[in-house]
Every structure is written in structure tokens, then in C-alpha cells.
Amino acid sequence: MRVTISAKLKLRHSPEQKAMLDAVSLAYRDALNFASEKAFEMDKTSSAPKLHKETYAVLRERFGLGAQLACTVERQVAANYKTQWTKLKQNIQARERGFTKRRYKGLDAAPRFVSRTLEYQYQRDYSWKKDGRVSISTLAGRIVLEFDGYTKHLESIAQGCETGAAKLSYQKSKKQYFLIVALNLDLPDPRPTDHKNVVGVDVGQRYHFVATDKDGQSLFEKGAAVRQRKDQFARTRKSLQRKGTRSATRRLVAISSRERRFVADRNHLLSKMLLTRFPGSIFGLEDLTNIHDRTEGRRNPKASKKAKRAKRRRSQWSFAELQSSLAYKAPLHGSLAVRVEAHYTSQACYKCGHTSKGNRPGAGLEFVCEVCGHRGHADRVASVNIGLRTMLVRQDWMSTGALSVRPDVSDVEVKAARLSRYAELRWNPDTSLAL
Known part of the structure; x- marks a missing residue:
């Protein structure tokens, strides 16, 4: 490798x-x-x-x-x-x-x-x-x-x-x-038996990540402090842009570089935190390709300040840098990172399998299953679902010898087949998940 x-x-x-x-x-x-x-x-x-x-x-x-x-x-x-x-x-x-x-x-x-x-x-x-x-x-x-x-x-x-x-x-x-x-x-080629633990990592804005391993142990990393620092950078940038002087322009360049270094340093620390907390694991990461296009929506000139602030925060969401940092560091620490589909990870109940937007009342952080009544933190539920999908990838790897199985069919059929397999996954803390 x-x-x-x-x-x-x-x-x-x-x-x-x-x-x-x-x-x-x-x-x-x-x-x-x-x-x-x-x-x-x-x-x-x-x-x-x-x-x-x-x-x-x-x-x-x-x-x-x-x-x-x-x-x-x-x-x-x-x-x-x-x-x-x-x-x-x-x-x-x-x-x-x-x-x-x-x-x-x-x-x-x-x-x-x-x-x-x-x-x-x-x-x-x-x-x-x-x-x-x-x-x-x-x-x-x-x-x-x-x-x-x-x-x-x-x-x-x-x-x-x-x-x-x-x-x-x-x-x-x-x-x-x-x-x-x-x-x-x-580096030595990775093998399924080299990684005994499986960790699902859900990335977000309110929480930079929520990671849950096969034993149900979770790690939460809040993003409030970083978000406040980014908001401070945004206010400073807005003030300098209003001035428009040459010195303000030079200051804008310096502020931009400082913010970029701050974000990069933060993502490196977060990736190192995960690798240290869960050594020798397979990390499951959501495939969030084109997520900004799906979440930005149409530009509304009459949007409120709160809506504009939320949109700016989404546009500055540096999940890709965090995931890439974790992916390239993982082999150096004896771990591995794989991508799984991100569809419905925070809407699916990992106990009964019911999937619905109604499981997220008010699209908040609380998860309440409409069928079995299971309650929990929505981001943790997503990390468990990601971990289950990562376990499925590991099982396919052990049975086929290939880390990724790609059937010779269209993308739509691949997605439907995989989502069908994901709907059958269940997690029970009373059952041994030893791999």
C-alpha cells in the first residue's frame, strides 16, 4: 500500500x-x-x-x-x-x-x-x-x-x-x-483481520464529529467554540470590506490566511484525536460529495440575518478537509478509512429499521423513532448507522477479498441495492459485536 x-x-x-x-x-x-x-x-x-x-x-x-x-x-x-x-x-x-x-x-x-x-x-x-x-x-x-x-x-x-x-x-x-x-x-497492504474495531464517524457543524465504535462507546466533539471564532473572522472581514482602503485590503489577505491556518490546524487536531482514541480501527466516513449543492438552496435576497448566517456557516463547513486528513493519517497509524453512503443515516432507527423525516422532530438534535419509540442524540444515531454500514463493508472485504464491491450495473441500481442492504441492518447493545 x-x-x-x-x-x-x-x-x-x-x-x-x-x-x-x-x-x-x-x-x-x-x-x-x-x-x-x-x-x-x-x-x-x-x-x-x-x-x-x-x-x-x-x-x-x-x-x-x-x-x-x-x-x-x-x-x-x-x-x-x-x-x-x-x-x-x-x-x-x-x-x-x-x-x-x-x-x-x-x-x-x-x-x-x-x-x-x-x-x-x-x-x-x-x-x-x-x-x-x-x-x-x-x-x-x-x-x-x-x-x-x-x-x-x-x-x-x-x-x-x-x-x-x-x-x-x-x-x-x-x-x-x-x-x-x-x-x-x-506500507504493508491492509487486511480485514488487522482491524478489530469499527468506528462510524458522523461529521457536522454543531458537532464537528460524533464517533461511535462497535461496543457503543461514543466520542463527541462540539463545534461551538470554532464556530464563534469563524463568526469573529466574518465580522472582521465584513468591516474591512466596507472600508475598501489599500491597508484594509492588505489586512483582508492576512485575515484570510490566518483563518485558513486556524481551520487546517483544527482539522488536523480532530483527526489525530480520533486516531488516538480508536487505534487500529476501520473508520467509516460519509460520502458527502456535492453536499453543498444539495443544502445551499436558492439565493434569497430577502433572507433574514439568521438565515444568511446559517448559509455562510454551511458554505464554510470544512468537512472534506477533516475527512481527507483522517484518511491519509489513518494508514500511518495502523488504521483505515472507508467511505459509505450517507443517505438517511440520521433518519433511520438502528433498532427497528424505520426510516422517516418524522424521526427528527423539528430537524433538531433529538432522535425519536415513530415506530419503536427509541430516543437518542441524532448525530450519535447517524454515527451508529455509519458504523453498521462500515461493518458491512468489512464483511464483504473478508468474504470477497476486495475492499469495495461494485456490481456491473448502473449507478441507480447500485444505490438501490445498497440502500436495501442497509435497511436490514440492526444494532443491539445486548448482543456481542465481536468481529
Whole structure:
């Protein structure tokens, strides 16, 4: 099993070496903007080969980039335009379905690149030295630098783990360059017998997560404090936007970066909390693809302040970052994360199987089954249902040898078959759930 992690290395550069890194990063950014303008003129093309024919010679001569860096510029610009086209198509579909009235304007002008970040290819633009240093390509040739980083990452590099592409990133506040390297780690292939515990994880906004294992032990993590901090960021951002001055704009950039770091740090802590509390487990995560499109609804200019605040909170819900953080950390801690369908997890009674919106009175946190009368915390009920579905995945894995079973039928039939199997699942705390 191969796992890719990112190692952030702090480069120890002298003033002369920093000037060389400044030159190559600024030239790379200018080259990106030049290629972006050319792609826009070529009917907003997302084809790297077409862009190569038009820009390669200019990128080499005018900006002084090496052959590999020039090709990387073309691929990055082409990928950016492909992303813009995808967002445009998604916006058209959302407008047709009435989710929004706003027209996507990302392709009205050529995308601009502002960040001083460039991509290096291993053994072409950068390489490791035997003495624990790194060789980096610049406009004036190679420079060899020492670096610092997380101890485990440094050990993996010293042991010769497979290395992928790297990004040279500049932190303006510290006037410091970092090299963010992709490390490919080879881990033992997981087996069902390696994971004795199954944990269902329900993510939300009022509670960042509610996790319940096969023995009924639950872990709740409230999100009120984080929500208040985000609201504070929102109020500050709104006040600065009203001023509209240049200093306010600079402050907005700083606030945005601070909020992004705060959210990322929080999600990393939450994922680590789960892995520490339930070691060696299979974590079941809800597949919440396109959840924002399903929950945002239509834009209402006459909405109350409370409704607008709720919509803003939904749009800032960073469940995907939490799930991805847990997914990539799990194999490193001897655990595993799988995705299961999220349909009706908080509406289905895990004791009698009755599924209905009426089981959630007032769409609140209380769950009351209309048939058997079972009561409980709605998020905990959802986590139990997710855990049951994860157990089903584990059973299929043990019987078939494959972690995911995908019948050769249409998506609609797959969904119907799986939901039918889920409706038969029951959980009884008096019954042993030993796996």
C-alpha cells in the first residue's frame, strides 16, 4: 500500500541564495501569467500541447526558464484552464437547477497568478545530496542548500524513500522559502483481520464529529467554540470590506490566511484525536460529495440575518478537509478509512429499521423513532448507522477479498441495492459485536 504525504522543509539560504530564489520564483510567476494570456487568446484552451507550440520558445528566451520549468508552466496553466471550464459547467448546471443566479466569471478574463510558488520535478529541477542537503535549480544554475523539517520526514528522506514533485513556496511574512516535497511511503497492504474495531464517524457543524465504535462507546466533539471564532473572522472581514482602503485590503489577505491556518490546524487536531482514541480501527466516513449543492438552496435576497448566517456557516463547513486528513493519517497509524453512503443515516432507527423525516422532530438534535419509540442524540444515531454500514463493508472485504464491491450495473441500481442492504441492518447493545 502506497501512501503519499507532504513534507515541508525550511531552506537555510543566505542573502545571495535568496536573491537567486527570488529571481526564479518571480520569473516563473511572470511566465505563468504570459502563458495564461496566450491560452486566453487561443479560445481559452486547456490543451498543454497546443500551448507548448505557442509559448515554449518564448518561455525559454524571454524568462530564462530551463526546459523542464517551461514545460511545467504550460502544464500548470492548461490544468488551471481545465479547472475553470469544469467550474463553468458546474455553474451552468447549478443555474439550471435553480441553486444560484450568479454567473461564473472565472473565464471572463485570463486567470492571474499572484503567488510566488513554482513546481520542481525530481531529478530534473531538484535532487538530494548524500550529505543531507538539496540541490535546486535557479536561473543562474544549481544551488545546494541545507534544510530543516519534521524529524520523521527527514528520516524518510535520509532512508531514500521515493520522492515526487516538489513546490518552492515563499512566505512573505518571514521572508523565507520552503520546499514542499511529496514523499511516497510503502506500507504493508491492509487486511480485514488487522482491524478489530469499527468506528462510524458522523461529521457536522454543531458537532464537528460524533464517533461511535462497535461496543457503543461514543466520542463527541462540539463545534461551538470554532464556530464563534469563524463568526469573529466574518465580522472582521465584513468591516474591512466596507472600508475598501489599500491597508484594509492588505489586512483582508492576512485575515484570510490566518483563518485558513486556524481551520487546517483544527482539522488536523480532530483527526489525530480520533486516531488516538480508536487505534487500529476501520473508520467509516460519509460520502458527502456535492453536499453543498444539495443544502445551499436558492439565493434569497430577502433572507433574514439568521438565515444568511446559517448559509455562510454551511458554505464554510470544512468537512472534506477533516475527512481527507483522517484518511491519509489513518494508514500511518495502523488504521483505515472507508467511505459509505450517507443517505438517511440520521433518519433511520438502528433498532427497528424505520426510516422517516418524522424521526427528527423539528430537524433538531433529538432522535425519536415513530415506530419503536427509541430516543437518542441524532448525530450519535447517524454515527451508529455509519458504523453498521462500515461493518458491512468489512464483511464483504473478508468474504470477497476486495475492499469495495461494485456490481456491473448502473449507478441507480447500485444505490438501490445498497440502500436495501442497509435497511436490514440492526444494532443491539445486548448482543456481542465481536468481529
